[in-house]
Amino acid sequence: MAANKRVLGVDIGGTKCAVSIGTPDGQLVDREELGTDQSAEPAKVLDDLQRIASALLVKHKLTLESLLGVGVSCGGPLDTSTGTILRPPNLPRWEAVPVRAILEEAFPDVRVVLENDANATAVAEWRWGAGVGFQNIVYLTLGTGIGGGIILDGKLYRGHSDLAGEVGHQTILMNGPICGCGKRGCLEALASGPAVARLARESLNYGRGRALLAAAGGRAADITAKHVIECAKRGDALSMGVLNEVGTYLGLGLANIVQILNPQRIILGTLAIHAGELLLSPVREALSEYAWARSLEGCKVVAAGLGERAQDLAAISLVDADSA
Amino acid sequence: MAANKRVLGVDIGGTKCAVSIGTPDGQLVDREELGTDQSAEPAKVLDDLQRIASALLVKHKLTLESLLGVGVSCGGPLDTSTGTILRPPNLPRWEAVPVRAILEEAFPDVRVVLENDANATAVAEWRWGAGVGFQNIVYLTLGTGIGGGIILDGKLYRGHSDLAGEVGHQTILMNGPICGCGKRGCLEALASGPAVARLARESLNYGRGRALLAAAGGRAADITAKHVIECAKRGDALSMGVLNEVGTYLGLGLANIVQILNPQRIILGTLAIHAGELLLSPVREALSEYAWARSLEGCKVVAAGLGERAQDLAAISLVDADSA
Numbered sequence: 177m178a179a180n181k182r183v184l185g186v187d188i189g190g191t192k193c194a195v196s197i198g199t200p201d202g203q204l205v206d207r208e209e210l211g212t213d214q215s216a217e218p219a220k221v222l223d224d225l226q227r228i229a230s231a232l233l234v235k236h237k238l239t240l241e242s243l244l245g246v247g248v249s250c251g252g253p254l255d256t257s258t259g260t261i262l263r264p265p266n267l268p269r270w271e272a273v274p275v276r277a278i279l280e281e282a283f284p285d286v287r288v289v290l291e292n293d294a295n296a297t298a299v300a301e302w303r304w305g306a307g308v309g310f311q312n313i314v315y316l317t318l319g320t321g322i323g324g325g326i327i328l329d330g331k332l333y334r335g336h337s338d339l340a341g342e343v344g345h346q347t348i349l350m351n352g353p354i355c356g357c358g359k360r361g362c363l364e365a366l367a368s369g370p371a372v373a374r375l376a377r378e379s380l381n382y383g384r385g386r387a388l389l390a391a392a393g394g395r396a397a398d399i400t401a402k403h404v405i406e407c408a409k410r411g412d413a414l415s416m417g418v419l420n421e422v423g424t425y426l427g428l429g430l431a432n433i434v435q436i437l438n439p440q441r442i443i444l445g446t447l448a449i450h451a452g453e454l455l456l457s458p459v460r461e462a463l464s465e466y467a468w469a470r471s472l473e474g475c476k477v478v479a480a481g482l483g484e485r486a487q488d489l490a491a492i493s494l495v496d497a498d499s500a
Numbered sequence: 501m502a503a504n505k506r507v508l509g510v511d512i513g514g515t516k517c518a519v520s521i522g523t524p525d526g527q528l529v530d531r532e533e534l535g536t537d538q539s540a541e542p543a544k545v546l547d548d549l550q551r552i553a554s555a556l557l558v559k560h561k562l563t564l565e566s567l568l569g570v571g572v573s574c575g576g577p578l579d580t581s582t583g584t585i586l587r588p589p590n591l592p593r594w595e596a597v598p599v600r601a602i603l604e605e606a607f608p609d610v611r612v613v614l615e616n617d618a619n620a621t622a623v624a625e626w627r628w629g630a631g632v633g634f635q636n637i638v639y640l641t642l643g644t645g646i647g648g649g650i651i652l653d654g655k656l657y658r659g660h661s662d663l664a665g666e667v668g669h670q671t672i673l674m675n676g677p678i679c680g681c682g683k684r685g686c687l688e689a690l691a692s693g694p695a696v697a698r699l700a701r702e703s704l705n706y707g708r709g710r711a712l713l714a715a716a717g718g719r720a721a722d723i724t725a726k727h728v729i730e731c732a733k734r735g736d737a738l739s740m741g742v743l744n745e746v747g748t749y750l751g752l753g754l755a756n757i758v759q760i761l762n763p764q765r766i767i768l769g770t771l772a773i774h775a776g777e778l779l780l781s782p783v784r785e786a787l788s789e790y791a792w793a794r795s796l797e798g799c800k801v802v803a804a805g806l807g808e809r810a811q812d813l814a815a816i817s818l819v820d821a822d823s824a
Binding site: 253311312324326328329331333334335336337338339340341342343345346347348349350357359428431432433435436437438439440465466468470471473474475 | 759795
């Protein structure tokens, strides 16, 4: 019977939101996107998302009874026990929004699960992506920021107050560069997309980095991680050097995770997907310098496996067919 | 009925071993110690420990039926799934010793549980010490080395290959001082007992540190963490400065743990017990610098609560009355 069931996924992000329909085993059936209006009231945005969801249900001839549940993925901080979005930095108007209660009213008798986006993606990678078959997994987003999700002994680990997994805000360099979070020397300040761009810009002294500068249209301020990765792929030494430095910091951060959590898989998002071995190779080298060989036995660092579908599947993965 | 039951604890260490009898709720009934003969065969040592155990059982009129189980605590690495001691650095002759099988033969029909000493002490502190009532706890030994044990969601977390909790071997300073493990800049190289002594010795330039030098009998090489703590308690500025520096490194390491695991309690062993606020105060200051205020809400750093009985209770705590 569960085979005919469907899961509704709701992804709430700073630039876009999406509603998706999927199967309990991770097949994406359909999706609909909506640009996030940062100035709109959360109630208005949720109303729009409900309407999109209803339209998708009608289109696919699905009743509420055929829904196994609704998974909602959103930036933290949030309270999973009450299903409340607290105040994500990328959604300034969203403060203490009881999203679970709101959606439960909109979809009577349907279970609603709220989880932060990094945790949700970790669950999706674990159930259907690069983490299939492993019990102890750490996932890092590696995008604009570095979020993380941790699966331990085959279960999402949330911590005492839903704040576990902030692996991007461990300190890698005492007195290092300032991080978006206000601390200094965080992994995020040294190995996120913006950090790659910053390190590249800072390397442009004495006329170095002409290829990279040209790729960014001649303006150093316009250099992004994407330019650095593109140039590195074409063999640009400066860009490769930047990815090497970033990989070293990242490897050190992962080594700390390995020493503390002894995981089987470390799964890396965006940057690793785009840069591939240009980043993963220095990461592995630093890992073997900063973590014990014995702890690294049976632990692999890999790029995320779900690609483009990751965000939709993240929301969908929160509704576990087994626990329904 | 379980109220009349007893637990046998076996603690195997590099300098001494101990057999203890305790109640399932953490009362120590009796104990017997044995100096560890490093040159003896493991089989001989285990034989001696069995004889001591038998004598204790006879003395207290206990039958094998009255035993809930035997808990064995020993330095890692070990394999908890097979009950095998692999090759602890402090017991060079112990290599692949199937201690559980040996003790199960000696005590027929009695359950034997093997766990590494840091994990075992974490369990004891959680069940009966400074961690009572909390679900997410990190314990650090802070002695000759820095071992660790992690309780997550009310369960000991061992990792993929029994190597989780090595919080002492996260990297605090890239290219920092060499650690006993061979890596550089580990927390253990900066905040263990020997690290306190080393930092103190290195501070003795230009005639500084006369009080500390006098406490160690005039020889810098004889300075130990104990001397530093004693002098700091008497107000010696140099010794207080050393504890301050060590507390900062330790606070940074704990901050990383807070960001990754979001625990409710961090429990610190030996050094923190002896130095008290002289160490804990700089630790807390560094924590608030290197961890998020939100993550620190509801998280306290405290000294271990079991004191002298910790090692015996560690072995005893492994046999859980509830799971028998």
